[in-house]
Amino acid sequence: MSITLEQAEQLSEAAKAKAKEIGVPMNIAIVDAGANLVSFHRMDNAWLGSVDIAIKKAKTARFFDMNTGELGKLSQPGGPLYGIEHSNQGLITFPGGVILKDAEGKVVGAIGVSGGSVEQDHEVASAGAYGF
Amino acid sequence: MSITLEQAEQLSEAAKAKAKEIGVPMNIAIVDAGANLVSFHRMDNAWLGSVDIAIKKAKTARFFDMNTGELGKLSQPGGPLYGIEHSNQGLITFPGGVILKDAEGKVVGAIGVSGGSVEQDHEVASAGAYGF
Amino acid sequence: MSITLEQAEQLSEAAKAKAKEIGVPMNIAIVDAGANLVSFHRMDNAWLGSVDIAIKKAKTARFFDMNTGELGKLSQPGGPLYGIEHSNQGLITFPGGVILKDAEGKVVGAIGVSGGSVEQDHEVASAGAYGF
Amino acid sequence: MSITLEQAEQLSEAAKAKAKEIGVPMNIAIVDAGANLVSFHRMDNAWLGSVDIAIKKAKTARFFDMNTGELGKLSQPGGPLYGIEHSNQGLITFPGGVILKDAEGKVVGAIGVSGGSVEQDHEVASAGAYGF
Secondary structure (H helix, E strand, C coil), X not given: CCCCHHHHHHHHHHHHHHHHHHCCCXXXXXXXXXXXXXXXXXXXXXXXXXXXXXXXXXXXXXXXXXXXXXXXXXXXXXXXXXXXXXXXXXXXXXXXXXXXXXXXXXXXXXEXXXXXXXXXXXXXXXXXXXCC | CCCCHHHHHHHHHHHHHHHHHHCCCCEEEEEECCCXXXXXXXXXXXXXXXXXXXXXXXXXXXXHCCCHHHHHHHCCCCCCCCCHHHCCCCCCCCCCEEEEECCCCCEEEEEEEECCXXXXXXXXXXXXHHCC | CXXXXXXXXXXXXXXXHHHXXXXXXXXXXXXXXXXXXXXXXXXXXXXXXXXXXXXXXXXXXXXHCCCHHHHHHHCCCCCCCCCHHHCCCCCCCCCCEEEEECCCCCEEEEEEEECCCHHHHHHHHHHHHHCC | CCXXXXXXXXXXXXXXXXXXXXXXXXXXXXXXXXXXXXXXXXXXXXXXXXXXXXXXXXXXXXXXXXCHHHHHHHCCCCCCCCCHHXXXXXXXXXXXXXXXXXXXXXXXXXXXXXXXXXXXXXXXHHHHHHCC
């Protein structure tokens, strides 16, 4: 099972609502169980450089079935996964990528958000993931 | 002026409606006047390899303010633009990318569609561009 | 609105004048609101490796509407944006990229300078941005 | 000996004047004897996709000390250099790249132009190269 476009659209709507609530225009990407892009939305005036980052956050989360901020703790200098960002044509390992699980706990995709502080990015991504 | 996310969503909806009508799941990408991604949708069961193609079609159309099929006529072996696909980290020069113009005829972005035959791709992209 | 070539040429002239004043040959790149290159100048004897860095600095500043040195404070080991340089096919996050705003405060492009110390790069970029 | 920035600026001015005369906004790139970028100008409303093509044309011409259109005759299907565009991170082998020689016939750089038909591109590049 993987996330459908209809489900992705609902999660993106929830994320957009949270982004509007906190007043930060965001880039929102969702990938399926195969780590392939399902949907992407750039809100008006969101950072251009965050298009790629949002997509990479979603892919990174699904690549390792882990929220991106968790991976970032391991990829610091001296850490066990130092330099992992060089793989897969570029990973993003700071917060804003959140895995999506179905009712049975199986990973079915991931959401990546970029456009604000990492705390804001993670908050908006989590709002998107919540309804799932 | 460039296309807004709300406008992009409306065009994508029109494209999706046409894709459902002809029974072919499609990947639909929209870029703004700066050739930066605004929105992307992969319909359920659409080809995975068409994610990148849809995005490249939209960018290619805006890069040269020309529908991708027109460019493809010029890039054949022996043609004046043979090999242009090697630029810009990869172009797609067969049909399915259509430019978006405002009421005054100024290019404000482009739509790229991939998932069926090139005739189907062009038909769905044109349906998306029509409302604009 | 985006920066014109004529405006970019004027900013580049101002930057070159400052570079001559401090005696350091520089690479100077200017991008528009869509982060696409408008102009580039490499002064005689400026570092060859700085061609790409100047262009990446200009793009990075526009990608995040922030001077590159500000971004670099956030991307250090342990910082919130550690590893962001892996996105967008390579960012440069040390000083020398400066955003360009119009009279109303809207970002219309960015200038990137490379060829000396980061302090010199930033000084020359700022001289270019000043007249705008 | 290699081309200086001042010389590159003069050639670009000559090319721009020809582009205005024929009414086609162009992207104009100049590289030195080392095939490294010296200057670049995108005229207002010139194609965004031609930024990369103009630079690649200039590099291609200097890489092989041959105008790009000459190389394109050799890279057609069945030709001796078929597929050469895959090298050097992408070459452009249709007209618009012209080598620059000094008074003694030594190659000191190249100019690449993109934005119109290949005939127009070559005409503008040749106008730039003429004064040299």
